[in-house]
Amino acid sequence: MSGLEVSHLSYRYGAKMALDDVGFAVEPGAFCALLGPNGAGKSTLFGLLTRLLVAPEGGISVAGHDLGNTPRAALAQLGVVFQQTTLDLDLTVRQNLKYFAALHGLSGSVASSRIDAALDRLGMRERAREKVRTLNGGHKRRTEIARALIHRPSVLLLDEPTVGLDAAARQAITGHVHAMSDDGTTVLWATHLTDEVAPDDRLIILHQARVLADGIASDICQDTPLQAHFLNLTGAEVS
Amino acid sequence: MTIYLTSLRAIVAREALRFVHQRERFIAALVRPLVWLLVFAAGFRAALGLSIIPPYQTYITYETYIVPGLCGMILLFNGMQSSLSLVYDREMGSMKLLLTSPLPRWWLLFCKLVGSTMISVLQVYAFLAVAAMFGITMSPVGYVTVLPALVVSGLMLGALGLFLSSFIKQLENFAGVMNFVIFPMFFMSSALYPLWKMAESSELLHDICALNPFTHAVELIRFALYASFNGQALLWTVLVTLIFTAAALWGYNPARTGLSRKL
DSSP, X not given: OOSEEEEEEEEEETTEEEEEXXXXXXXXXXXXXXXXXXXXXXXXXXXXXXXXXXXXXXXXXXXXXXXXXXXXXXXXXXXXXXXXXXXXXXXXXXXXXXXXHHHTTOOHHHHHHHHHHHHHHTTOGGGTTSBGGGSOHHHHHHHHHHHHHTTOOSEEEEESTTTTOOHHHHHHHHHHHHHHHHXXXXXXXXXXXXXGOOTTSEEEEEETTEEEEEEEHHHHHTTSOHHHHHHHHTTOOOO | OHHHHHHHHHHHHXXXXXXXXXXXXXXXXXXXXHHIIIIIHHHHHHHOOOOOOTTOSSOOOHHHHHHHHHHXXXXXXXXXXXXXXXXXXXXXXXXXXXXXXXXXXXXXXXXXXXHHHHHHHHHHHHHHHHHHHTTOOOOHHHHHHHHHHHHHHHHHHHHHHHHHHTTOOSGGGHHHHIIIIIHHHHHTSSSSSOHHHHHHHOHHHHHHHHHOHXXXXXXXXXXXXXXXXXXXXXXXXXXXXXXXXXXXXXXXXXXXXXXXXXX
């Protein structure tokens, strides 16, 4: 097993419990949706998975590398798309990607060919010379996903990557990322939108700092639609 | 080893590129000390008599006296400016990108420090060139020997900025930094008046000024501009650089709870 493993993870902000004994494992090459309402602890979990935060309890393993003991080996295997855009707006798409490649020790022709491949994959090659500021929301997201692939990570984390995008852009990005898991990349996709989860996706439901459900989406829901099941489970009223 | 150099080059290049994009920042950085030099110093020349103190070998004008202090001012403002940009980076998320790369955090912060110092030093040289156009010149050797002094002082003030940035929660709090860091550091130093003058009015103030690391940075620059060496100032500046750097590393430690809410 060498995808993403999380065990007994707890984290608190002062008195408030943000994550309470969270544990799950995602097999290599699986697309796993992490579904949770706002405030469920998804962003804290992402902070811990990317080592922006360090948990006093619990362990995280990325592609077999322990994040606590060998953080650099683990981070090297990790591609991250943060909820908030982290692109430099005044630089072009290619300049942004080159900067990122350098942070992973890639330069020259190796970096160029990796960048071209990543841009091709997301259909962004023809926009490589455009300034990020001029791109629309969907293309910015695609640029960020392309960037997260340059160092060929085995695990890709995406924190609500479709927030603020229109339906077409959301569908395109969901499709692109599903295709990546088919190629062997382990994907953890955090969202609060039930329509981004396919019936045969792996699904983890996070609510009030705990894992409420963990399994294949269609098994968890049985015959109820996911949205109704999710609202029921998290105690929200169906409007 | 290459990953270290590649990342250093990229981070420094990005700082430089960002600086080029902010032309207003460069102009402000240049105009501020020039106003002091050409307006403030002209007014003060009459009010202040200076005696011969090392490294000067003859009576000097007040304009000549404050040039090193104004070099220090540029480094100080720029150090704080880079701290501001780090807070901005954190709010905009690009800090996350940096901190999740597979490099040790101390190296990433060091690269940031090198980038901001390089920009500071270039600004100081631009200022010295304009000052020379107004007739305030140093010996040609002085322009060379001042370089290492500027680098060390720039690193010290950059490290201070880095440390402060790990504690500033929002961009809005930057005004507080102005009031509580920049102004006291600048005015309670030997940048505008020699310390013996300060002692005449208040012993306590003199002692505070003598402890202020910015005083040592300014003195290091002052001596270096005249191709002389001030060992004590160098020692203090290097020591304080190490302390600020250690504090900045502590400030950016992911296990530090105070940081959690901000990232």
